[in-house]
Amino acid sequence: MSKIPFGPTYDEMAHPSHIDPEIRKKALEGKKNELDPINLFNINWKDEFNRVHKIVLPKEMTGVDCNIVVLLGKYFPSGSHKVGPAYSTLIEGCVDQTIVPGKHTILGPSTGNFGIGVSYICNLMKYDSIVIMPDNMSKERYERIQRYGAKLDLTPGTESDVILTLERTFELKKDPKNRSLAQFELLPNYRFHRHVTGHACVEAVEGIGNGRIALFASAPGSAGTLAAGDHIKKVFPEAKVAALEPYECSTLMNGGRGQHRIEGIGDKMCTLIHNVLNTDFIALIKDEESVQGLKVIHDGLNILIENGISKEKALEMQEMFGVSSICNIIGAIKMAKHLKLGPDDNVVTVATDGFDRYRTVIDNLDKRYLETEDFVLRRWFRDVFIKANTEDISDYRPKSQKDKLFSQKEKDWLKFGYSKEYLDSMKEFSFWDKEYELVFHYDELIKKLR
Numbered sequence: 342m343s344k345i346p347f348g349p350t351y352d353e354m355a356h357p358s359h360i361d362p363e364i365r366k367k368a369l370e371g372k373k374n375e376l377d378p379i380n381l382f383n384i385n386w387k388d389e390f391n392r393v394h395k396i397v398l399p400k401e402m403t404g405v406d407c408n409i410v411v412l413l414g415k416y417f418p419s420g421s422h423k424v425g426p427a428y429s430t431l432i433e434g435c436v437d438q439t440i441v442p443g444k445h446t447i448l449g450p451s452t453g454n455f456g457i458g459v460s461y462i463c464n465l466m467k468y469d470s471i472v473i474m475p476d477n478m479s480k481e482r483y484e485r486i487q488r489y490g491a492k493l494d495l496t497p498g499t500e501s502d503v504i505l506t507l508e509r510t511f512e513l514k515k516d517p518k519n520r521s522l523a524q525f526e527l528l529p530n531y532r533f534h535r536h537v538t539g540h541a542c543v544e545a546v547e548g549i550g551n552g553r554i555a556l557f558a559s560a561p562g563s564a565g566t567l568a569a570g571d572h573i574k575k576v577f578p579e580a581k582v583a584a585l586e587p588y589e590c591s592t593l594m595n596g597g598r599g600q601h602r603i604e605g606i607g608d609k610m611c612t613l614i615h616n617v618l619n620t621d622f623i624a625l626i627k628d629e630e631s632v633q634g635l636k637v638i639h640d641g642l643n644i645l646i647e648n649g650i651s652k653e654k655a656l657e658m659q660e661m662f663g664v665s666s667i668c669n670i671i672g673a674i675k676m677a678k679h680l681k682l683g684p685d686d687n688v689v690t691v692a693t694d695g696f697d698r699y700r701t702v703i704d705n706l707d708k709r710y711l712e713t714e715d716f717v718l719r720r721w722f723r724d725v726f727i728k729a730n731t732e733d734i735s736d737y738r739p740k741s742q743k744d745k746l747f748s749q750k751e752k753d754w755l756k757f758g759y760s761k762e763y764l765d766s767m768k769e770f771s772f773w774d775k776e777y778e779l780v781f782h783y784d785e786l787i788k789k790l791r
């Protein structure tokens with residue numbers, strides 16, 4: 342077997358303290374030059390002291406008694422945790438010798454962050470890459486992808502038109518030199534989040550409340566992040582998992598298929614890698630509230646302070662979130678109210694990326710509203726966060742509800758050549774546990790071949 346590019350194992354991504362100390366030191370120094378391949382060893386949730394990058398939201402903002410802990414994806418190389426699934430899928434392909442540098446071109450179907458992750462990883466691991474994405478996403482995304490050297494292949498539409506990127510990828514895949522890092526259907530995405538994000542979530546609540554997790558909330562795009570819930574439930578069997586969808590595109594809840602403004606989520610499908618057995622609730626979040634919430638956090642420093650949030654915390658939060666992060670925060674608050682969680686309880690959610698890729702989204706909001714003066718932001722702060730309600734939450738634990746999700750999955754994936762038998766096998770927990778166990782198989786091979 343030939344050598345593969347030098348990168349981390351799943352274990353090293355979950356526990357960077359397990360990386361050889363010399364390499365870890367070089368990787369931390371390498372942060373100064375993001376295109377240095379040593380940055381592959383910075384694909385993890387931790388800071389240099391091995392603490393998870395996170396914030397416990399001020400209760401003056403959430404209005405609930407429980408602790409809402411948000412993991413921060415913006416500290417990953419390339420600015421979002423989506424680089425993790427991109428790397429995991431590529432390195433597994435290298436190990437399996439199905440993806441060979443110089444021979445294969447990598448395809449990254451995406452609405453943005455995964456595409457950024459793919460172009461970044463391909464730059465570091467020396468692959469040519471093509472990112473297939475809708476032509477109406479935030480400008481910041483295209484700029485980054487091109488900066489990292491990928492080609493763009495644009496399909497019409499926005500977030501909700503991701504299906505067109507899949508169809509285009511299906512076509513491009515017919516060329517034998519192309520290999521797709523298909524985030525919606527390939528299980529390295531599941532493995533990365535169950536192992537790496539799952540462990541980070543469990544560590545993030547150490548010393549907070551009762552030290553356990555009562556709820557994990559995440560808005561699925563590929564539903565990779567949701568897989569952290571599978572690990573959380575193994576550690577804290579009482580934990581619930583909530584999938585959040587845009588109110589305007591409630592595909593999982595009721596087949597809704599509208600346009601919306603929350604980039605990265607709500608992709609009009611039940612993805613192949615979504616383990617619906619572990620999805621306990623689905624809650625809908627209004628897209629405009631997610632954008633308004635981001636505006637308040639980014640531009641409403643004085644509003645946050647007058648609501649009792651310390652200046653230090655308010656400043657700290659300014660650049661921390663993107664639109665989907667606010668969606669996740671609103672979902673966490675709604676679910677905390679629904680489940681009547683108390684001061685000992687912890688809710689964990691994720692901020693996939695930070696503000697850096699949403700300036701144009703906020704500029705657009707400013708143009709759409711006649712006024713975004715303090716009195717408006719004050720109202721938004723109250724309505725979006727403090728008064729978040731418990732409407733549009735459905736319990737997906739009953740079998741009849743799961744069946745709805747299974748049939749959505751069939752509708753979405755039979756047409757791409759997956760067999761009914763394969764989809765049926767996903768109805769058993771053993772399918773997911775077996776897929777997860779491959780983490781240890783790949784780790785052995787990565788260590789041997791790198």
Ligand SMILES: Cc1ncc(COP(=O)(O)O)c(C=O)c1O
Pocket residue numbers: 423452453454455560561562563564565566567604605606663665666693694
């Ligand atoms: C900004 C943003 N938020 C949320 C998500 C959803 O994450 P996942 O694909 O793991 O479900 C994505 C995915 O690309 C994203 O880009």
